[in-house]
Amino acid sequence: MSEIVLRVDNLFVNYGVARAVEGVSFELGSDEIRALIGANGAGKTTILKAILGLVSAAQGSIESPAGRPIQGKKPYEIARECAMGYSPEDRGLLMRMTVQENLEMGIYCRRHRLAGRLPTLLRDIYDLFPQLAARRHQLASILSGGEQRMLSIARALIGQPRVLILDEPTLGLAPVIVEETIRAIQRIGQAGRGLLLAEQNVMVATRTASVIYVMERGRIVYQGSPQDLLGNDQIRTAYLSGTALLPTAEAG
Amino acid sequence: MQSILDGLVTGSTYALVGLGFSLVFGALRVLNMAHMDLYMWGAFSGFVAISALSNSVVVSILAGLLGGGLLGIAIQKAFLQWLPFDTLAAPFIGTIGLGIFLQNAAVWVFGPRQRLFPGLVGSEYYQVGGLQISGVQIIILVTMVLLGLGLTALLEWTWMGKAIKATSENAEVAGTLGVNVPLVMLVTVGIGSALGGASGVLVGMLYGAVLPFMGFVIAVKVLAVIVVGGLGNLPGAVMAGLLLGVVEALATRLGLSAIRDGVAFALLFTFLLFRPQGLLGERIRAR
Numbered sequence: 001m002s003e004i005v006l007r008v009d010n011l012f013v014n015y016g017v018a019r020a021v022e023g024v025s026f027e028l029g030s031d032e033i034r035a036l037i038g039a040n041g042a043g044k045t046t047i048l049k050a051i052l053g054l055v056s057a058a059q060g061s062i063e064s065p066a067g068r069p070i071q072g073k074k075p076y077e078i079a080r081e082c083a084m085g086y087s088p089e090d091r092g093l094l095m096r097m098t099v100q101e102n103l104e105m106g107i108y109c110r111r112h113r114l115a116g117r118l119p120t121l122l123r124d125i126y127d128l129f130p131q132l133a134a135r136r137h138q139l140a141s142i143l144s145g146g147e148q149r150m151l152s153i154a155r156a157l158i159g160q161p162r163v164l165i166l167d168e169p170t171l172g173l174a175p176v177i178v179e180e181t182i183r184a185i186q187r188i189g190q191a192g193r194g195l196l197l198a199e200q201n202v203m204v205a206t207r208t209a210s211v212i213y214v215m216e217r218g219r220i221v222y223q224g225s226p227q228d229l230l231g232n233d234q235i236r237t238a239y240l241s242g243t244a245l246l247p248t249a250e251a252g
Numbered sequence: 253m254q255s256i257l258d259g260l261v262t263g264s265t266y267a268l269v270g271l272g273f274s275l276v277f278g279a280l281r282v283l284n285m286a287h288m289d290l291y292m293w294g295a296f297s298g299f300v301a302i303s304a305l306s307n308s309v310v311v312s313i314l315a316g317l318l319g320g321g322l323l324g325i326a327i328q329k330a331f332l333q334w335l336p337f338d339t340l341a342a343p344f345i346g347t348i349g350l351g352i353f354l355q356n357a358a359v360w361v362f363g364p365r366q367r368l369f370p371g372l373v374g375s376e377y378y379q380v381g382g383l384q385i386s387g388v389q390i391i392i393l394v395t396m397v398l399l400g401l402g403l404t405a406l407l408e409w410t411w412m413g414k415a416i417k418a419t420s421e422n423a424e425v426a427g428t429l430g431v432n433v434p435l436v437m438l439v440t441v442g443i444g445s446a447l448g449g450a451s452g453v454l455v456g457m458l459y460g461a462v463l464p465f466m467g468f469v470i471a472v473k474v475l476a477v478i479v480v481g482g483l484g485n486l487p488g489a490v491m492a493g494l495l496l497g498v499v500e501a502l503a504t505r506l507g508l509s510a511i512r513d514g515v516a517f518a519l520l521f522t523f524l525l526f527r528p529q530g531l532l533g534e535r536i537r538a539r
Binding site: 052054074075076079080082086088092093094095096097101104105106108109111155 | 411414415417418421422424425426427428429430431432433
């Protein structure tokens, strides 16, 4: 594996007395895409939130891309390292800001170093997501669902993080936009950074990730390559029947 | 026209208090009912600065900004940040109590009666295009414009301004982008309270007096301003403040001065019924 940019070890997260994540461990390399898949409530988003400091870990350790432990830190203290870009499930856009202002906020954590390069960074992002260029001066609130998702991913990407974390990037999107998003994820994944995906849509995960973790009730119950996963009828039937768009091994 | 000019002057003071109130609401999601008492303490800061330092308009306004701002920061650190924000009632009731405490503190320090605010400019009126305008009125309008432009520049052209806007809209998202949310909230409360403090000084100049209960008088009007302008909407707060001032002045002109303060209520109810999102408010939703 390439250089490890994110390490989660024996992570436990509780919501009150309910256990949401139980003993999860995995690593992410600097040039690969890994995906957490599972039905609603499996604990995927909670793991991402723990990595970002949005929920506290009850036990276990998380090592940031800079190699520092992040437990007990506030989200902005973790984000200040600028090592991780995050596109949340609800897209997390600043709706009263324009497309360009949202993108500018993407370099906030590195503003002193990157402000001078902002025009170049914006141009690169608009090359990657041309539909955002035409709407750069429009409010984020008036974009379509697909464009909002693109903006959310673009904002997570513009600060040049070593790890990109995408939570349900295709949720609620039309099939044609899902295809576009998959292509965007594939392009981003080839750019030498670690990409961690949480998905209910197995088709999206298997087409983008090299390693897939199947989650159920807060635990990783299976891990392997997309081919292994799709070829394993037992896992498909036992754990993935509740997830969306389950492809066959041939289709994947 | 003269009534409209007079209304714009009074409305400028409402707009400044409402602007600060809206700014703080945006950052904390709390209706800070003690804001009007920061306005009063700002007025007394200006009063003290004139008495102790210099008979200068600039010094008194700076003292109001500084007094209101520093007190706001102290209140945020010592009180507001510890309130349970998961209920609406606790911060609302809590800040009403805090306001009463601040009033009592002012009574203890300055006494219960009004104190005469020294005249800093002459009482003569100037003729401008057939309208009469006093030196104090000019100071109020110029201060309002300068502070409004300064706030706009801060919010639009600085990273701190962007951080304030991001935190006001979604503190969790702002945090994941690296914004030091507690610090930005502190700065926002400081700026909002400073605007309130400056307005207190301007009102002191306009009416020639300050008193510990002056925040109570303006409280309902400020609530009307932020409802009419749209909760948390800064340009809306300015427009609503000016509108309220003009409507009050026109009511006085029409011989309705006895129910002048009732105009604020009438405006409030009208907007609550027909445009609850306020003048410039819009419903923002994710697709």
